[in-house]
Amino acid sequence: MGRKKKLLRFADMQKFPNAFEPEMEAFFDRAIGGVKRHPLAGNWNSQVFKNNHPIVLELGCGKGEYSVGMGRKFPNKNFIGMDIKGARIWFGAKEALETGLKNVAFLRTRIDFISAFFAEGEVDEIWITFPDPQERENRARKRLTSKLFIDRYRQFLKPNGLIHLKTDSAFLYNFTLDEVNLYGYELVDHTPDLYGSSIEKYDLDTQEILNIKTYYEGVFTEKGHIITYIKFRV
């Protein structure tokens, strides 16, 4: 993407009422070398969505296809897409605004700081859509389904909260199944080939959700990658 286009999108994002781009100073406390609560934590429903509906997160949302797609399908739930890349989030935020989806918002930040943005029990469900698999051993802690991240999510997920992972990476799929097993999370569902033979086993609503295609899903499918899916409770 050209630099000019990117700058225009960054400028747009600052005006979008459904996109939040907090300054690091607002939640990273150098004195303690960690995160402190951001003012939005505990207040997403009262300040942003103005309702009391369940909150679902999409992590590494890119252009936010899941947040927008599920937001459209479930008007009685609120969706927050998170990514560090503002020029990608712009697509989802713009579409949500233009189509009047008041239950979809975006948060531009590193997911590493996620626990600063939500209060205990504030989130019902998490979707992780095609995250970077971080295959190198020294990147294991960067995987969004590693224990380090799951422990962060647990700080704000409701007890027994659901986590969904959709990935083209057989490596991340197997790593996540191993983590589920190792730490005793509850495996609800998993398939190593979602579109191969498994998708018809789901009810039509679930099929519709699982059939939402993200930008990177398209890229990986073109390369012949098989799409996998895991659903578990932590």
Ligand SMILES: C[S@@+](CC[C@H](N)C(=O)[O-])C[C@H]1O[C@@H](n2cnc3c(N)ncnc32)[C@H](O)[C@@H]1O
């Ligand atoms: C492969 S892309 C997938 C994007 C989108 N979900 C899709 O399927 O098209 C991975 C995304 O995760 C984001 N990401 C990776 N690590 C992140 C982190 N620690 N914090 C925030 N975003 C991150 C990247 O910026 C990128 O947009």
